[in-house]
Amino acid sequence: MKLSLTLSHQPSKLSPFHPNSDHLIGASRNFQIPFYLRRSMSGKSPGLVQKTYQNIVAKKKSAIEGVSEEMNLIASQNKDFAPSRRLIRSAFVDTQQQLDHVLFKMAPNGIRTEEWYEINSRGLEIFCKSWLPEPGVRIKGALCFCHGYGDTCTFFFEGIAKRIAAFGYAVYAMDYPGFGLSEGLHGYIPSFDELVDYVIEHYTKIKGRPELRGLPRFILGQSMGGAVTLKVHLKQPREWDGVILVAPMCKIAKDVIPPEPVLKLSTLLSKVIPKAKLLPQKDLAELVFREPRKRKMAVYNVISYSDRMRVRTAVELLKATSDIEMQVEKVSSPLLVLHGAADKLTDPLVSKFLYEKASSKDKTLKLYEEGYHGILEGEPDDRIFTVINDIVSWLDSRCSLK
Known part of the structure; x- marks a missing residue:
């Protein structure tokens, strides 16, 4: 059974992955936490959210040169399950197509x-x-x-x-x-x-x-x-x-x-x-x-x-x-x-x-x-x-x- 004919490669204007999106909301502005991370940790204490964010940023070994900190955060998500892999791919598809290859x-x-x-x-x-x-x-x-x-x-x-x-x-x-x-x-x-x-x-x-x-x-x-x-x-x-x-x-x-x-x-x-x-x-x-x-x-x-x-x-x-x-x-x-x-x-x-x-x-x-x-x-x-x-x-x- 075919589920969909075409996948959009363009991020929505409201997408948390869009480079121009206002992804810092409410109290999270104090921590500069991207919206997608804050949303996925809904109900957690601000201190835990900030610590999680800092731990991700600290992963310098996996950092991708030439892309923003936010894009690196997206790429560093747990990829065990398909939804996160699909979000990551959606965020990077345009960048991939512009590689000097x-x-x-x-x-x-x-x-x-x-x-x-x-x-x-x-x-x-x-x-x-x-x-x-x-x-x-x-x-x-x-x-x-x-x-x-x-x-x-x-x-x-x-x-x-x-x-x-x-x-x-x-x-x-x-x-x-x-x-x-x-x-x-x-x-x-x-x-x-x-x-x-x-x-x-x-x-x-x-x-x-x-x-x-x-x-x-x-x-x-x-x-x-x-x-x-x-x-x-x-x-x-x-x-x-x-x-x-x-x-x-x-x-x-x-x-x-x-x-x-x-x-x-x-x-x-x-x-x-x-x-x-x-x-x-x-x-x-x-x-x-x-x-x-x-x-x-x-x-x-x-x-x-x-x-x-x-x-x-x-x-x-x-x-x-x-x-x-x-x-x-x-x-x-x-x-x-x-x-x-x-x-x-x-x-x-x-x-x-x-x-x-x-x-x-x-x-x-x-x-x-x-x-x-x-x-x-x-x-x-x-x-x-x-x-x-x-x-x-x-x-x-x-x-x-x-």
């Missing part, structure tokens, strides 16, 4: 975008988005996107989707439950197979859209989204005209797998305290973005999950990659695998392993020299365009056969 600066004009929420079979609101070519341009095919761990489809992928759409493709994306703007506990994957089933559920509806009738349909997965994509394909081996994987997470390197006692303890804890944030999480920006200037923009992905990994999530990711590794020979779809040769998050040798073992008769592997994990967003501009053009060229050649 080629994906935003050189985004094609005229692309038709739509945002909406749908209720999935579990009763969760799932955020969905589409990018279609400008009116009058023939649609060649559909491309459905699966995002990476902790990520969303509303930041860098916006620019990627627009460029692909400009070449004549209808691009569709969703945020998994617990990620981005979709409902669910932030960063929590209680079952990887269920997550995959939700993706299949949504994209089955997408493939039935009138504008896609008779057209080839492809699926693209990045990083953890590569594991999602492979599992989707393994469950639906004849439902896709091609699979594209970008730096896919499809096999855990032996030197990364925890010792057996740690694995057993993690499995036990995942049953007892599954939502606990216990696994260490470091800033991965240096491993994702090769270009330092682009690396600094990672903090603007304000609704990404960057906290410690939840216990059940970690166990589910290990199980998923193990399952994929055991079935890799069953990968039979036309396959394009793209990977940065210097990626230290997902091993390019694993992509080579996948390429060699897959039973696909039509398969291509491209390794990009010196490329880091984020070859679609963290590389020099010319490399980003090269990777996107490689995807489009591969799509074009498969669509011409239909």
